[in-house]
Amino acid sequence: MSRKKAIFIDIDNTIIHGSSLNILVKYCYDKKFLKLSLLLKSLYWYLLYKLDLIKNFDKISQKVLIMVSEIVGKITVEEVNAIFKDCFETQIKPKIYAESEEFLRASHKNGYIIYFISSTITPLAKLLQNYFGFGIVVATEIEEINGYYTGNVKGPICYGIEKLNRIEGIWEKENIDLKESYAFSDHISDTPMLNKVGHPIVVNPSRKLKEIAIKHHWEIKNYSL
Incomplete structure (x- = not known):
């Protein structure tokens, strides 16, 4: 049996310009769901992340999800998903890099299995999956109880070594040929995945990831809208 080929691709700043959670927070502020202070906190944390100055990303992600929970905890999952969908259609979809989309669609036609692997929340990642019409989502699960999102994370945040832990199970189960597979990312936290x-x-790439890429002769791409 021939082994499968896969593409493991991050979403934020790799498929889309910016952070999907950050875009969601700004969208919620523009819709007057959130206070300005919460928006500024989110932007500040995102800046630290891009500068490689955040050591505990899990805590920051949890804080952003707590912000989102100010909205999602008050209305049903169905209503929240409608908000997410409108945010995706109006704010996230226009930020998809054309180069990334072209590569993914061509790779899918050529038989690659596409894995959208991201620290973003699963409902947002699935909207991207639906847009493409293919692929498998590996993202951060958020807790749902009695038809409401609680804002709590269900299991570990899909970040750093956790991404590697998840895809290790995938490539063993799906008989994926890693030597013939691709991984895409913009951030140093995904170095374990890129190395595989x-x-x-x-x-x-962030500054530190660019240094690693040059050292190891990895391909560097610069996308713009």
């Missing part, structure tokens, strides 16, 4: 495949590619 035959074709690691960094997109709009």
Whole structure:
């Protein structure tokens, strides 16, 4: 039996310009769901993340989810998903990099299995999956109780070594040929994932990741809208 080929691709700053959670927080502020102070906190944390100055990303992600829970905890999952969908259609979809979309669609036609692997929340990642019409989502699960999102994370946040833990199970189960597979990311936290495949590619890399990419002769791509 021939082994499968896969593409493990981050979402934020790799498929789309910016952070999907950050875009969601700003959207909620514009819709007057959130206070300005919460928006500024979110932007500040995102800046620290891009500058590689955050050591405990899990805590920051949890804080952003707590912000979102100010909204999602008050209305049903169905109503929240409608908000997420409108945010995706109006704010996130226009930020998809054309180069990334073209590569993914061509790769899918050529038989690659596409894994959207991201620290963002699963409902947002699934909207991207639906847009493409293919792929498998591996993202951060949020807790749902009695038809409401609680804002709490269900299991570990899909970040750093946790991404590697998740995809290790995937490639063993699906008989994936890592040497023929690709991984895409913009951030140094995904170095463990990039190290595992035959074709690691960094997109709009952070400073530290760019240094690693140059050292290891990884391909560097710079996408723009």
